[in-house]
Amino acid sequence: MLVEKKERIIMGIDPGTAIMGYGIVLEKGNSLSLLSMGIVRMDHLDDHFLKLQRIFEKTIGLIEEYQPDVLAIEAPFYGKNIQVMLKLGRAQGIAMAAALSKNISVTEYAPRKIKQSITGKGTASKEQVAAMLQRLLNFKETPEFLDATDGLAVAVCHSFQRINTGTTGKSYSGWGAFVKDNQKRIK
16 A cells, blocks of 8 residues: 655756756645745856756755655747757756656656646746745745746646645646635645
């Protein structure tokens, strides 16, 4: 019989080759609390392989510091520039490899799915996602870079998937229904 943990730490990553955003949350039952969020800057590095090395080292460092149970990561989306997509895919792969090297499971989410999960709208702006996360997790500071809240959104999205389909057995027809059933979670 599989026994589910009463709490878990979820690390979310928004991969990038100039700035990687991350967010780490603690899930206890149906409540979430913010442990950390931030960015890893690489825009000062010219060599793509040095950027990948920095992503790997910083991801390992975060894993060692916070001991997450799972890594949730944003999937690269198809753009017009195939070179950009290739570089983003490499950045994502390196972060995934760091987690897998520490035996941490990885789940990937499409950007639209993440936005839908947080705001109820798959076309929401980065600012709308950040504002909703501030309300959900009760933090005031607006990060300098929205990449940090993007990373946090991936972690929260992962938590919502389990909450909405796993232990509670509930699914919601939209954001309004979720809010109505979860008043205690919204501050």
